[in-house]
Amino acid sequence: MPAEPIPAPLPIDGADREAARQTYFYDRWRGFFYGLLEPGWVTFSLIIAIRHFDMPDYLKALLPAAAFIGLFFNILTVSACGRTQKNASRLISYIMLTCAACITGAMLSPSLALFLGFFIAANIMYVQNPPLLIQIYSANYRPGERGGKVSTVLILLSLGGITAGWLGGKALDHDITIYPFILAGMAAACVISAAIVRRIPSQQLDPKSNANPIKSLSVIWQDKLFGWLLLCWMLMGATNLMTIPVRIEYMADPKYGINASNFEISLITFIVPMTSRMLSTKVWGFLFDRMNFISWRILINCCFMASFLIYYNSHSLFFLGLGMAFIGMAMGGGNIAWTLWVTKLAPTNKVSTYMSAHTALTGVRGTAAPFIGYWVLAHFTAPGIGLLCAGLMVLASFMFAAAWKSPRMRGN
Template identity: 40%
Template sequence: MNGETKNHRNGIAINTQKFDLFRNTFNGIVEASFASTCLLVAIRYFEASDTLKSLLAGGGSIGFLITPLFLLLIGRSKLPVSILCSILMFCAAFGILISASATTSWFYAGSVLIACVLAVQVPSLMVHIYSNNYNSNERGRKISSNLMLSAIVGCFTALLIGYLLDKDLNHFRAIAIVTFFLCVATGYFHLKIPSKPLKSTSEGLFKDLIRAIKDRLFFWMLTGWMLMGIGNLITIPLRVEYLANPVHGLNLSNTMILIITMVVPLICRVLSTPFWGWAFDNFNLAFVRIYINLFFLLGLFCYFQTHNLLLLIISSAMIGTATGGGTMAWALWVTKVAPKGRESTYMSIHSFFTGIRGLPAPFIGYWILTNHGPGQVSWTSAILISLSCLVFLKLSPNKRLKQKSH
């Protein structure tokens, strides 16, 4: 690589990190607003059914299910990836805006789901940008710094939203309007990130799935991720339900619920992200995933076994630490496993299976909680995550998991 080419590539990496920093800042507020308001408003304002709450919790999973088809279609376009991401965020913004006018639980859920389905298409596109714009030995470090800022602004957002909702639940409408503008800003900064048109290597979902099965490492990685994902995803809506619903004996204030479910995990996510980024760049991916799993296992198990406020906070801290690594590993692991040039295809299959496990998981979680209680939720989660650890331990000798990303 000559000096001019190297300088050009360095310039692309610098611009990518700079504008991705701005994007993550605004997106952190948008995501925190989503996570803070949706279930609380559904539970306490609209008094939604378990079915509707499960649909809200599974909104992202619905989006992941259509990711392979989405990538196949847009792969034929000549638009740069950053423009496609921007269009998705602009459209998601309007879904958020519409939710501000909701008068029924189903209208509210429908508009939020539309926004969510559109927004979750972005990570599969961003992995294409990261693969092209960053060197293999710097992706974890560069992305972790931006994710840290996203988590920091998310903490303050959750605190503010909790305070506003405690004052008046109807404030969710004003929150949605502000979130609309922030989502538009996220889309704007997507436009500034250097990118090329997506060259789709997808041959269709069925053929891509066959390829995934033939790649034994990828297949078993997906299996381990599936077990871990179900163990985690069945608990996500229940973490709010457990604290908010008086049936379970807690019935905490909106602010305290968001401190436990959002603020504490986000702080720990910020503090742990640099470590996970360093670990991802330098260590065997299987062991990194196992360590992340163990934090999830301990945190989730303890969370549903106690009514003690301090233990709930400690459990949330462990969950947040795990989320710091899990978010990064979810977004980047295919760059270590996928053949060069097929990262987006592998990512689309990974996203598809995220949808497969994520859509039924909230329904399963609510069924376990309703019929067997919160204690059984923690045992189910622990068993699934333990099985996932065994899968990754079995895969750890594979040389592809020890290598640097492409």
């Protein structure tokens, strides 16, 4: 019987070294097994739904939207978790076991409706992780080390994703009907992740800070700088998110002139960006701990702009891959930013509250973005999509720049 993890102390600077050591050790393993799940949530699920279950066009946005529907419920999850009086790592392990059960249901489903129901439920549960993880990072790591340590975890997550993306893409190309084995692998990764994450030292969430889920949203207007940055994030995030399902559709649908194979879609839209994300993440983490946050965020946006202009003006696999490589670079920094940026602003005991407000708005834009993306795809040419998205990213960057002189940002 393994020993229970030591409770993580909650010092102001998160300086307890034993808690930090244990967190870093187990979190790296967690990152790899979470990475094994990554290609399944959108890329593989869409391929299975479209090419095995013959999913109609009007349902295609459901799978990409599922994670963002789940993020909207983060404020309810944080509130409910705060009342359980259980530590954050144990709560995450329960979430991952529930994911495993739902993926198993999708694996055994004989119809599209059941497949979608179980798989969407699994994804919704999976994205309840971030506010709990950020509470662990805030408590167990010092401010000047969070970017570096979390970037290593994200590299391992990318490595897991590349491994699963390569093997899964090859398997689906060989025989689409073997998809239940891929889903069985995802369920197993969830169970292993649950066992690993339970060993990470953590504290209970503050029940007073998270008691009222609606009150959690009040930090958006009470903290005006936080509210403005969330508005910037809304525009920037929606621009990127609406392109996620469109990238796959652009390569998969013969009418766009590419008609790529399952493996080529997995290679270009998942393996290439995950590789460049893995190679760039450590650099972004180093800069996060040392650079002004606003300047750092705008550098990431520049990578997004380049990717939109290249990808949607290309038909060759080389240039499609180059565009997705820039997306991967942007993701390398963007995932660190999305995970850790609230630690730049929030008091230690309110990090999960700030994070739940941030993720709830991510849920709003992410739910709408795939539907907007498919509408844009129907009404714009591919080069037009590239120009539109690049222009919106420029606007978001100027909005971020307006906060550069804030004293709270000048110190970050």
